[in-house]
Amino acid sequence: MIYKALQTGQDIFHPLRSMARGLGGAMMPIEHPGFAGLRALRAAFEVFGHAGITATRPAFGLEPVRIGNRSVEIEEEVVAANPFASLLHFRKDIDLALPRVLVVAPMSGHFATLLRNTVQVLLQDHDVYITDWHNARDVPLSAGRFGLDEFTETVMQFLEAIGPGGHVLAVCQPVVAVLSAVAIMAEDRHRCSPRSMTLMAGPIDARQHPTEVNRLAESKEIGWFERSLIASVPWRYKGAGRRVYPGALQLSAFMSMNLDRHMKAHREQFWALFNGDAAKAAQHRRFYDEYLAVMDLPADFFLETVKTIFQDHSLAKGELTWRGRTVRPEAIRRTAVMAVEGEKDDICGIGQTMAALDLCRSLPVTMRSYHLQTGVGHYGVFSGRRWAQAIYPRVREMIQANEG
Template sequence: MLYNAYEMQRSLMTTAGMMAGWGAEMWRHPAYLGGGDVLASALEVFAHTAEPRGKPEFGLDRITVDGREVAVTEEIVLRKPFGQLKRFRREGVEGAPKLLIVAPMSGHYATLLRGTVARMLQSADVYVTDWRDAKLVPLTDGRFDLDDYIDYLIEFMGAIGPGAHMLAVCQPSVPCLAAAALMSADAHPCRPRTLTMMGGPIDTREAPTSVNTLATERPHAWFEQNVIATVPSGHPGAGRRVYPGFLQLAGFMSMNLGDHMLSHFEMYKHLVRGDGESADASKAFYDEYRSVCDMTAEFYLQTIDVVFQSHALPKGEMMHRGRPVNVGAITDVALLAIEGERDDISGLGQTKSALTLATSLSDDRKRYLMAEGAGHYGIFNGSRWRDKIAPVVEDWMKIHG
């Protein structure tokens, strides 16, 4: 019922948004005077808010390297039911370190890391986990949970080959650390040379945020009963139980509702003043931010249990297919933990705890960076990421390459 109600509401909003778009064009016509721009701007903001969104494109066909433009092409290295390994091939990348950027499976598409990928393309041969919207995966393709996520990471590293590095942004820090531990215990030849974890919930008992509180203040059964829905007919994954992306987006928007309302008001003012460039920048951000996808119910519920409620990894109790995950097995994977000073999703100390858990790793293979003034998204996007944080990641890969 939840998903069906959302689909009906989305259909109505789409229709209303189209009408608002037509109205905005009409009121901007020179024949209308006195208040036309004000009304047209209001209608345009509403139309943008109601506009349906699918999966965005990375759009990284060219980047600037050492002052010159270089062509970039996307290719699929390995295709799996719930995600694919994507590579960004560019001229002059031969001999550069191979880097797997692991995108979060948390409601947004991997394209949210466009800025992360673009910056690392300057110095690395970049691959990314391009996760699939669960509502598009037929039931015949089976389940996907946290164990499967870890299996995908190990398989992706194997496809890239020996000597590669791994960078986890937020949520995947836990499965990436688990994968590194399992590969280390097995002396896997394709275990990462370095693992960089950025704003990851390794131990959510450290400086818990509102996200952590939401996941712990209710019993596990509550989440299964209240936020899990069934994909309705009309989608390839009809009948699959999922945590809908629209619910995750609603949760994040409500956390900072005032900021989001102010951003849309600023967009409105830019349009009224005719400042199309500033308005377009706001639109581009919300186009990306509001493009959401579903997660399988089993992955979401297992993550709630393992990461946020039982704290299995930092307590040494995490299991992968009946096998203990021992971070102490890591002996030669250099770990870099990065946190934002103002991160309101993963609090200070949550990612740093990975360094303490790696008891067999020498101190020269551990490093911690606290990015001053950075919020959660600022540690992997924007000028602070490009100018202050990325150079540290590049240096860490070079030292341990």
């Protein structure tokens, strides 16, 4: 019923929003003060038309990067895949060996394109790959389950695909799975164990300075989450019958946490359009076109993440297992670890990611590093000016120091 209600709402509003976008685009901007009413109507059409949720993955649309004295185009190629994810390689046509970096994107309701700016900045000095997670509603039931174990296994498979001597960078929610994967590979002395691991704004130990997200996860027993948030994919999609946490439902939860901020942003968009501020209006549109593009999460993965990471704190307590095998971060001896946090992060509190450095206690101090970026919230850790100018140089330095 949950999924059907969400889909019905989207089906009803989709043609209305399409019509509003068409009308807004057809109306010519009129600067004369006597036509203020028409300008307001055009702005209202534009705001309404672009405010809808979509399940279509946006394009990465990466810009060329400068390598030496050349401007190099970026080509996307899928180099490995399973039913739930593709390993996407951002290939550059250059005769220069750059450090290979696997970016592990969060499976948290948005597509991997949310890390577009993360990738764009990394491409300056690295050969970049990313986990391009698939929308669970499009994965047939015959593909089987996908939980935390399968997520961790996918990270290991993709590290194998990029080969020995790579590096891994995890953003937000997947830091636990990435640390687990690297620990298992280290214990097995796997030849594709990464040379470095960067963990950014993720809940290694969610007990540290808990945020509203952490408190919500602990406020209900896991059965409540299953009864209230899990739905079956309708027959009209390839994943019909698969149990999922609908992306639209998760987006609604996130937006409700900062409802005033989102309402203010849309009011400002109206006035930007009304006043003809094209640059500001385009910036708003780019952000929300990405933010409102959502994907469904496999129910097993969502419920296991809530229970294991946010309620039981299994990794921090030394109780996490992968396919029945205890995960031992202390087995990591050759992979340098860097933790990055944001001072104003209201999703992942200060100390939650830094906890990884204590868990990797077998590493010498010189191979463990930490960066707290002042003045940034959650998204500012991996996107925007401070990511590019303050955080990235530290990450690049750590990768280069462990390149060979």
